[in-house]
Amino acid sequence: MADPIHQFEIVNLVPLAKIGSTELHLTNSALFMIVAVAITGVLMLGTTAGRQLVPGRLQSMAEVTYEFVADMIRSTAGEQGMRFFPLVFSLFTFILFANLIGIVPYTFTVTSHIVVTASLALLVFLTVIVYGLYSHGLGFFRLFVPHGIPGYILPFVVLIEIVSFLSRPISHSVRLFANMLAGHITLKVFASFVAGLGTLGAVGWAGASLPLIMVVAITALEILVAFLQAYVFTLLTCIYLNDALHPGH
Amino acid sequence: MAQPTQATTEHAPASGHGGGFPPFKAETYGSQLIWLGLCFVVLYVMVAKLALPRMASILADRRARIDGDLAEAVRLKGEADAAVATYEKALADARNRAHTIASETRERLARESEAHRKSVEADLARQLTEAEKTIAAGKTAAMTNVRGIAVDAAGAIVAQLVGKAPSQAAAAAAVDHVLKR
Structure with a gap:
């Protein structure tokens, strides 16, 4: 049986530069990161180059993506959240296209590596802390003190809030x-x-049809998951950014 | 099916990488972080400096165009409404004027025909009185003639019967006496 883990292996494709003892290669991961960025570029810049008043199909796709992310920010973080629009939009398109490209056979799924997702999550986390402290000063720590909690359990609640924030x-x-x-x-x-x-011959062919159907069905499910996880990641980003914008709530 | 051989060849480099779970191989983190950083910065700059401003301007242009068109439509509708109101007012004025002219004409004609009728009636009445006068005069004249003839006839009849003519005055008195009866 083929090793199901092999597909996540990082493979060096083209050696590019040598810095000291470490070599920088174009890896399969890097290639599909670049592809994801390129697709975003084509979607957002290539299709809007005409600046049509009445959009064609491709420009509509770009506009729908724009409105989708903009509405997500407005509904969770309010109009002030729009200052993070480029960040949220970049995260959404990067994760979405990385996920979707990964479904294509023989490609590499960039977001299947914890170091990538953790970096993106930490980027959001640090943005929340830095912006929260920058715009609210120490008032940012009101985030950990919910309103209307009796004094005697407040320390526990604050502790839980801090742990939940850090996790x-x-x-x-x-x-x-x-x-x-x-x-x-x-x-x-x-x-x-x-x-x-x-x-296994004719019997095997009959038996193989069942997992084949499953593969087709799971592929469809994975397309949904690819979109859904990009949406969830972006939505949580908006919710966390809302804390940086309005820590009092 | 070449799958089993491919599977073994696939497995070989996996173990050649020293086995282990690829996402937890720390030696790949450096290169992934460098590439992720590069790609994400490029993406962010592209999105923030080019894509979103362009998209925002496209949407703003469209919004402005739609609002402008709507305002223009509202203005034109207002003009059309005003034109309709003017037209209806003109129509109502014309109708009123026509009404006034019709009623004035009717009254004038009625007055004229009344005057005409009165003058004709007066004329007729005058002619009637004149005719009556003529008739009365004629009648009086006729009666006078009848009396003269009667007196003469009475005188002649009495002369025939009696053989002697009565006096003119006696015959006249007798005729008057009969005529009064």
Whole structure:
């Protein structure tokens, strides 16, 4: 049976530079990060180059993406949240296209590596802390003190709030990482069942049809998951940024 | 099916990497972080400096165009309403004027025909009185003639019967006496 973990292996493709003893290669991960950025560029710049008053299909896609992210920010963080629009939009498109490209066979899923998702989650986490302290000073720490809590349990509540705040980047990053990892392992396992049973002749072919159907169904599910996880990551980003904007609530 | 051989060849480099779970291999983190940093900065700059401002301006232009068109439509509708109001007012004025002219004409004609009728009636009445006068005169004249003839006839009848003519005055008195009866 094919190793379902092999697909997550980082492979050096092209050696680029040598800094001291470490070499910088164009890896498969790097290639598909660049592809994700390029697709975003084509979607947002290539299709809007005409600046049509009445949008065509492709420009509509770009506009729908724009409005989708803008509405998400407005509904969770209010109009002030729009100052983080470029960050949120970059996160959404990067994760969405990284996830979607990963479903294509023989590609690499950038977001199936914890170091990538953790970096993005930490970027959000640090943005929240830095902006929160910058705009509210020490008032930012009101975030940990909810209103209307009796004095005698307040220390516990504050402790819980701090722990939950600090664990945010973990849940934020692991959710995306684990979803992409698990989905791709499942796909690979079912796909290897198809190949394995296919070698057993006519009976095997009949038996292989079942996992084949499963692979098709799971691929459809993975497309949903790819979109959903990008949405969830972005939505949580907006909710966390709302804390930096309005820590009093 | 070449899958089993491919599977073994696939497995070989995996173990060649020293096994382990790829996402937890710390030696790959450096390169991934460098590439992620590069890509994300490029993406962020592209999105923040080019894509979003362009998209915002496209949407703002469209919003402005739609608002402008709506305002223009409202203005034109106002003009059309004003034109309709003017037209209806003109129509009402014309109708009123027509009404006034019609009633004035009717009254004038009625007055004229009344005057005409009165003058004709007066004329007729005058002619009637004149005719009556003529008739009365004629009648009086006729009566006078009848009396003269009667007196003569009475005188002649009495002369025939009695053989002697009565006096003119006696015959006249007798005729008057009969005529009065």
